[in-house]
Every structure is written in C-alpha cells, then in structure tokens.
Amino acid sequence: MKLRHFLLLIGGWALATAPAALAQKRGHASLPPPPNAPVQTARTELPLQPSDSEVHVQALAADSTVVLLLGRDRLLSSKSSYSFQQYDHNLQLRQETPLEVPAEFDFTRMCAEGNTVYALFSSHSVSGRLLAAAYNGQLGQVRTQQFETKLSREVVELKALDSRLFATVLLNDQLHVTALLLDVATGQMQYLPSVYEPLPTQLTFVADAATRRAEYVLSQTNGRKSRLLLKQLTDRGQLVKSEFVQAESDRSLITAQVTPPQDTTARLLMGTYALRGLDYAQGLFATDLRSPASPGTKAPLRFYDFLHLKHFFDYLKPSRQARLRLRTERRLARSSSPTRWHYRLLLHELLPQPDGGYVLVAEVYAPHYRYNSYGSYTGPYNNLGNQFGMSPYANSRVFDGYQTTHAVVCGFDRAGNLIWDNIFVVENLRRSELEEAVRLQSLPDGRLVLAYLDEEKLRYKVINRAEDAPNDLQVAIQTSASPAKAPAERVSDTSQADLLPWFGSRFVATGYQKVHVEHGPDREVFFLNAVAF
Numbered sequence: 001m002k003l004r005h006f007l008l009l010i011g012g013w014a015l016a017t018a019p020a021a022l023a024q025k026r027g028h029a030s031l032p033p034p035p036n037a038p039v040q041t042a043r044t045e046l047p048l049q050p051s052d053s054e055v056h057v058q059a060l061a062a063d064s065t066v067v068l069l070l071g072r073d074r075l076l077s078s079k080s081s082y083s084f085q086q087y088d089h090n091l092q093l094r095q096e097t098p099l100e101v102p103a104e105f106d107f108t109r110m111c112a113e114g115n116t117v118y119a120l121f122s123s124h125s126v127s128g129r130l131l132a133a134a135y136n137g138q139l140g141q142v143r144t145q146q147f148e149t150k151l152s153r154e155v156v157e158l159k160a161l162d163s164r165l166f167a168t169v170l171l172n173d174q175l176h177v178t179a180l181l182l183d184v185a186t187g188q189m190q191y192l193p194s195v196y197e198p199l200p201t202q203l204t205f206v207a208d209a210a211t212r213r214a215e216y217v218l219s220q221t222n223g224r225k226s227r228l229l230l231k232q233l234t235d236r237g238q239l240v241k242s243e244f245v246q247a248e249s250d251r252s253l254i255t256a257q258v259t260p261p262q263d264t265t266a267r268l269l270m271g272t273y274a275l276r277g278l279d280y281a282q283g284l285f286a287t288d289l290r291s292p293a294s295p296g297t298k299a300p301l302r303f304y305d306f307l308h309l310k311h312f313f314d315y316l317k318p319s320r321q322a323r324l325r326l327r328t329e330r331r332l333a334r335s336s337s338p339t340r341w342h343y344r345l346l347l348h349e350l351l352p353q354p355d356g357g358y359v360l361v362a363e364v365y366a367p368h369y370r371y372n373s374y375g376s377y378t379g380p381y382n383n384l385g386n387q388f389g390m391s392p393y394a395n396s397r398v399f400d401g402y403q404t405t406h407a408v409v410c411g412f413d414r415a416g417n418l419i420w421d422n423i424f425v426v427e428n429l430r431r432s433e434l435e436e437a438v439r440l441q442s443l444p445d446g447r448l449v450l451a452y453l454d455e456e457k458l459r460y461k462v463i464n465r466a467e468d469a470p471n472d473l474q475v476a477i478q479t480s481a482s483p484a485k486a487p488a489e490r491v492s493d494t495s496q497a498d499l500l501p502w503f504g505s506r507f508v509a510t511g512y513q514k515v516h517v518e519h520g521p522d523r524e525v526f527f528l529n530a531v532a533f
Contacts, residue, residue: 034473038460038507038533043481044091045525046070050495050512054080055526056110057510058117059500064089065137066508066528067117069099069110079103084117084135084142089503091528097135099142105131109167113160113209118184120158120167127172128152132165134184145184151191152180161207161214162235168195168203177201179216181237194231194239202255206349213240213261217269219254226252226278228271230289232261245269245287247301250276253285257350259358266290266414270360272345273303280342282306284360284408286416304418306341310466315406315425345408348436354446356414361407361440361450368403368430372396404429407438407450409463420466424450426459441501441533449533453477453497453509458531477529479515488518499531507531 048055054071068085082099105121108130112118115137123129128149135142149169156177157168165182179195195216197203202219212235219226227246233239247253256271267289272281283305290299306312307328313321328339348361407424424438429452431437441449443462451460459474479489497511509529516522 033475034470036462037473037475038458038531040475040478040481040529041532042091042528042530043478044087044093044528045523046527047523048072048512048526049524053526054107055496055510056107056119057498057500057508057528058110058112059502059508060112060115060117060137061501061503063115063137064503065094065115066091066502067112067135067137069107069117069119071101071107086137087528089530091508091530095137095140097140097142099133099135100144101131101133104129108155109158111158111160111165113163116160116163118158118160118165120155120165122155130155130167130182132182132184134163143184145182145187147182147187147189149180149189149191157203157205159205159207159214162209162212164235166205166207166214168205170199175199177203179237190237192233192237194233194237194242204255204257204347204349206258206260208261209235211261215258215261217256217258217271221252221278225250226254226274228253228256228269230258230269243289245289245299245301247273247285247303251282251285251303252276252278254278254281255347256285257347257360258289259350259352263352266356266358268350268358268412268414268416270350270358270410270412270416271347272362275338275340277340279344280340281345282338282341283308284362284410284418286412286418288416302416302418305338306343307339309408309410309421311421311423312408314423314471346434346436348440351440351442353411357419358412358414359440359448360410360412361438362410363404363407363436363438365402365404365434368400369397370400372398401430401432402434404431404437409448409450411465422463422466422469424461424463425471426452428454439499439501439507441505441507443505443533449505451499451507451531453494453499453511455494455497456491456513458499458509462533477509477513477527479513479527488520490516492516492522502530505533507533 052073056069058067066087070085071080071082074081082101084097086094088094104123104125106124108122109120117135119133121131130147133144151171152169153172154170155167159166167180169180170177176198179192182189197218204217207214214233216231218229220229227244230243232241252274254272254274256269259268269289270286273285275282285301285303287299287301343364345362345364351359404426410421411419413419429437438450438452448463456477457474461471491513493514495512500508502508509531512526514524
C-alpha cells in the first residue's frame, strides 16, 4: 500500500511538472523580453528547405539592403538554378536577377564592396578552376568570369578592392598559402609573389578602396619563435612596403590585425603573443607603428597577460576564478615562471572609435571532438589494450568543429594603450569552420553590442567599456512580423542560423526554420529577420 501511494505521488508530481518541462524544451518564447531588448521590425520567409536549396546572405550597409545568393535544385536534373535576390531595409523583395552557373561549380565564398556583391565558385571536376560573379544591385546586372588558376586548391578568404578580388588560397601542394588577384571585369588574374608563405602561417588582411591599398599581416616562424611580417600592396597587387615586427624577449608574436589604410592619423598593430611556444596565446600585445621619432628605432611593444585583464576570466565560476588568481599570486611570490595559458584566439578586424582609438574583438575557441566506439577493428593482437582484455574495436575521435567559450573586447587609444577590457560569455556556439561567429555592432551612444544566434534564440550583451553587464540576455526570433501571431506559433527546428551586422544599429538574422502553427498548416522556410537595437 505504501508503495502504491508513493507511485501515485510521483505520478502526480510528473503530471504537474510536465507543462513546465515542455515549455522549457520549447524555448523562452513565452518569457518576457529583457528591458531595452532589441526590436524585430521586419520578417521575410522563403518557402525553402535545406535539403533542396542553398542560401548565402550578404548584408550591405552602403544602401541598407540585403542580397541573397539563392540556389535551388532543378527537377529531374543534377544542376542547380541560381539567382541574386535583393531586399530593401524593410526586407521587401526589390528585384531578382538570374545567375548562370555551370553544374561543375560549387559555391565557395562571398564578399561585397559598396553595393556590389561578389560570389566565387570552385570546380569539383577541374582543379584550380574558379568562377566569379559580380552583382550590381543598382543596375540589376550580373557579370561572370572564369579563371584557370591551376595551382590553387582552396580559397580561405575573399575580399574586394577597387572592383578586384583578393583571394587568399591554399596551393595544391598543401604546404603553402598565397594570394590571388582576380579582375572580374577583364578576366585577368595573377598570383602575388609578395604573399607566399609556408604553412602553418597565420594571415590577416585589410583593404581600403579610398586609398587603393591592401595590407597583409603574415606570421613567420623558425619552429621556436615567430614574428610578424607586414606587407602593403596596391589594388593591382604591387608591393609598396614591407616591415618586420618582432619581440626582443622570449615572447613570440602569433597573429595580429592592423588598422585600415584609410586612417592616416594612426597605424596600430594589435594581436596575440605566446611564451616559448607557438600553439597558445599568453595575452595580447599592441604597438604604434608610427611612434618612432627617429629613423632606425623600433616601435615599443606593449604586452598584456590575460591575468592582468580585468574581465578575461569572468567566464569561470567565481570559486574557480579565485583559486586561479591565488595560484598565480603564489607563483609570483616565489618568483616562479608565469603561468602558461592554453587559449586560442580568432581576431576580428579592428573597429575604429569616435575618439580615434580602436576596439579589438577576439573569440576564444578550442577544437571540439566527439568520441564513439564504432572505430575500425584493430585485430586480436594489434594493440596493447587487447593484452589487458580490452575490446579490439578502437575508440575513434572525430573532429566536431570549433567551440567558442567567450569573446574578449578591448579598447585601445590612438597610441595603442589598453584603456579597458570586457568579455561576452557564450554558450552553445560551435561552427564547422574557423570563422567569426560572434557579431559586433556599434550603438549611437558609443556602446557596443555583441550577439549571435543560438538556434531560435538571439543571445547578446551590451558593452559599455569595462562596466559589468549581464551575459545571459536573449530574445526569441519572432516567427511573424506581427507580435499578435507569435503566441500561436512555435519553432520546432532551426538550422544554419546566422547573424550579420547590417546598417545603423541593426542586424539581420537568417536561417532555416520549421514553424509549428497551432491552428493551421506547419511550414518550412528560410527566414530573414531585421533586429534593431
């Protein structure tokens, strides 16, 4: 009898908590938004599924439009039909322009300059063959050009400068990285001999149409220590200037970003450095490349160990953070060597500030792996584990993308001095390629917004220099431009979600969704949501 009463009690508790658990599983759409939450001013849906379509999005701040490269599978054909679609600031379709892409090409990269969008495709049948498309939204025209590069294997970065494409490419030997200049108007192409480095070179790149200059920051290493090499190029790929930046101590400079060429009042270099190793960053460094007063003198490097940043370790629990600082203080008291950190950072381009300084954003990430026991059969005597009665089937480790833990935000003055720092703690943020995932946008009052999409939720943080602020702010992506319809709908699945900075203080959120409608047919769509802070 007692057991029966106990089971009834458990059953009643389960029934009482089931609605709450179901609501939690469905997300936070029913929760009220945080104070001063962003407003979703518009939404557009395309009846598309990820299984038979592909959509690539380019947000244009120049004319407040959004351009989509849309590919659809053709019925009874292995070829896809492509088109450019352009949407206005209210996400209303302005025009659609077809794009002819031969079946041998697959989409690779997309970039923009002004109101022109460039899409690059690579051939899966002929190595090194590329197809470039330039879409001009004002004219509603598309120009395509095919290039036989022969030596290129993979395009890892693409930027436009003065109507030409600078493509950073991995060569066929898989041992070197170089730059390729593509002129879509004339069909001319050339490899840039001034940018040719052995792997594992790290490379960043800025371009400016006003000055017609591009600048690369390349890392060079002898296996024990690394330095940086800066190279300025014209829009036609001609080398203008090159210079080395290196530390005199045992520090190695890993990678860095340089201020854009159009800023003639400052020339700053900011990045990461390591101690007696090249794999992990120990902290940040900054230098003013224009500071030497006399020829032949070197600009001083300023180093900032992560431990000396006010907020870097805020992603840890308070108890763990306290133990970490206590341990490092004891090492300093014993005059021991500094604690070695094991962090990898992905640097964003430097963001200019109204006071003449710059903001550096860096995502802290780590490779993520999943494990399974369905590896290959190793045989009864093929490994030591079998001698101890272990299974002859070896566990396999499979790379599962890059996991981001937090993003570091640092403010520097125009001389390269660190003024403040802050972080954005993230969760459920993993991507297959090493690309920016946390997006940055400036607000009119000088504050910054860091944000990203976590399935159907937009997670964000508003940063006011070094001030403490919540890391867990979030709003649900609305399934309708009309808030009155939202309670009758919920998202059952979201894939390929992304968030792009747009114009003003706006973002555009995109991705595929399955929307469940309470009193109507469900729908599968590709969505565009305008998000205004």
